[in-house]
Amino acid sequence: MRFRSRVSEIRKGINTLLYKEFRNAAKRHLNTCKFMLHNLETLKKNKPSERDVLINVYYLGGYVTECIVKYAIYSSLGYRTHRDIKELNKHEHGMSYEDDMKHHNFRSLVQEHLFRIKGRDVFEDASILKDQKGDITKLYQEWGPEIRYTYKGKVVNKKRITEFIEKVEEAHTIIKRAVGG
Secondary structure, eight states: OHHHHHHHHHHHHHTOOOTHHHHHHHHHHHHHHHHHHHTHHHHHHTSOOHHHHHHHHHHHHHHHHHHHHHHHHHHHTTOOTTSOGGGOOHHHHSSOIIIIISSSOHHHHHHHHOSEETTEETTTTOGGGSSOOSHHHHHHHHOOGGGGTOOOSSOOOHHHHHHHHHHHHHHHHHHHHHHTO
8 A cells, every 4th residue: 555655656746847847948948049049050051041940049939938937927926846836726826727827828927927026027127028119029929839830920030039039038037036046
């Protein structure tokens, strides 16, 4: 009986996803974006087009923001660090994993759940996340997971994607600093 209980405990641990993994993934994606931009000419020698590489950088850049926003939400809720993220529930936290966190709508997460952390607007300096006009903000607003298949937005160029990643990094730093991550 004890053996089965321990095996069940081990299996549960293997499938457990902790919210700090969002922070780790955000940093990993950001580093990959910066590496790809820095090594664009070398990457192009291996036959992908510059546009393909830049779209992939853009795609990963959106995930940087999504992951750090999700990390900040769990952190601001006081979610226990060793608790599986899927246990987030409306009764206890006012939001649930299934309804609010599982999907890739990070703009709604920002608008509905993350305006204030620790009594202040964490985005006051993060221009990418504010509702304003401009090419870089437009890239942020157009981002979605379907970009991995197709992107029909404006012409993608290195300058524009580099600026986008710089703003993503800025938001990442601000959010991380606000929640102490």
